Amino acid sequence: MVNKIWGFFIVVGVLFSFFTGKMDLINKEILDSCKTAFELVIEIFPVIALWLGIMKIARVSGLLKKFSKILEPLLHFIFPEIPKGHESLGYISSNMIANLFGLGNAATPFGLKAMNALQELNEKKEEASRSMITFLVLNTTGLTIVPTTIISMRMLYGSSNPTAVIFPCFLATLISTLAGLILDRILYYRSLSH
Amino acid sequence: MSIYDVFLEGAKESFDFVLRMFPCMLAMVLGVNIFLKSGFLNFVFEFMDPLLKILQVPLEVLPLAFIRPISGSSSLAILSSILKKYGPDSFVGRMASIMQGSTDTTFYILTLYYGSVGIKKIKYSLIAGLGADLIGIIASLLLTNFFFS
Numbered sequence: 298m299v300n301k302i303w304g305f306f307i308v309v310g311v312l313f314s315f316f317t318g319k320m321d322l323i324n325k326e327i328l329d330s331c332k333t334a335f336e337l338v339i340e341i342f343p344v345i346a347l348w349l350g351i352m353k354i355a356r357v358s359g360l361l362k363k364f365s366k367i368l369e370p371l372l373h374f375i376f377p378e379i380p381k382g383h384e385s386l387g388y389i390s391s392n393m394i395a396n397l398f399g400l401g402n403a404a405t406p407f408g409l410k411a412m413n414a415l416q417e418l419n420e421k422k423e424e425a426s427r428s429m430i431t432f433l434v435l436n437t438t439g440l441t442i443v444p445t446t447i448i449s450m451r452m453l454y455g456s457s458n459p460t461a462v463i464f465p466c467f468l469a470t471l472i473s474t475l476a477g478l479i480l481d482r483i484l485y486y487r488s489l490s491h
Numbered sequence: 492m493s494i495y496d497v498f499l500e501g502a503k504e505s506f507d508f509v510l511r512m513f514p515c516m517l518a519m520v521l522g523v524n525i526f527l528k529s530g531f532l533n534f535v536f537e538f539m540d541p542l543l544k545i546l547q548v549p550l551e552v553l554p555l556a557f558i559r560p561i562s563g564s565s566s567l568a569i570l571s572s573i574l575k576k577y578g579p580d581s582f583v584g585r586m587a588s589i590m591q592g593s594t595d596t597t598f599y600i601l602t603l604y605y606g607s608v609g610i611k612k613i614k615y616s617l618i619a620g621l622g623a624d625l626i627g628i629i630a631s632l633l634l635t636n637f638f639f640s
Binding site for chain 2: 309314346357408429439447450457470472473481
């Protein structure tokens with residue numbers, strides 16, 4: 298799937314630029330992309346290091362276990378394949394809590410640890426497991442209570458009521474999250490019958 | 492065990508993650524940028540203009556709806572230009588704000604997380620992610636109409 302889409306992006310992009318005479322622009326874009334990717338990784342690197350350090354303290358001190366206890370009934374329903382008390386549940390809870398409160402920076406390292414823990418449970422190491430897919434669907438729908446970036450952007454452009462969109466925004470992410478979870482279940486059962 | 496050592500031990504793990512992430516990020520940024528900068532999408536949007544007039548969806552939010560799952564930074568740039576042009580308290584400005592918040596950047600998240608653990612076959616992840624995005628976008632159109640018109 299990713300193969301096809303990536304190929305599609307490149308082929309269509311290059312051909313379209315060629316026929317509209319923008320090849321020089323694409324050349325520049327290729328070099329710029331390398332720089333952008335590098336900057337993205339470099340930007341996120343220290344944040345990941347910081348939060349992984351804090352996370353380790355939370356794990357050793359037992360705080361992580363407490364976190365996962367809070368959400369355990371819900372998580373057990375969403376992730377039926379993860380055994381009770383597995384450490385991935387703690388990371389998943391931390392990731393969900395960070396996302397809910399708009400701490401995107403902290404959510405990423407927690408999510409990476411969660412994926413690592415889920416990979417330990419995974420039998421086919423190159424294939425996404427059911428729990429991984431569910432976990433990433435939850436992340437791609439970005440359930441959040443306060444969309445901090447959007448509010449700050451609305452303030453920047455002089456909105457008289459920057460927070461007016463919070464509630465509808467929350468409803469929209471709630472709907473896309475529920476839809477994602479339902480879709481994930483349906484696709485999982487369909488993949489079994491194939 | 493000292494708390495300082497525990498912190499260092501955790502922070503050290505970041506090297507592995509970052510090394511495994513870079514090639515995937517590079518591939519994704521390259522593909523997405525070539526596609527977006529080629530102008531192919533604008534070409535498609537022009538054809539869809541009459542259809543949108545019937546559906547009463549402002550043309551300006553269409554690129555946002557398409558690009559939202561593909562690139563976070565590009566969709567923020569589009570949101571910012573909409574807010575600047577129409578004002579954050581206009582109907583279009585509110586619709587764009589809610590749309591931006593309705594979902595997250597599916598491509599980026601899948602690339603980043605699967606790349607970090609070396610997963611190659613992602614099965615139905617993308618269909619589930621994009622399906623949820625589509626429903627989120629439709630929900631944000633309906634919710635804006637419900638709350639602000």
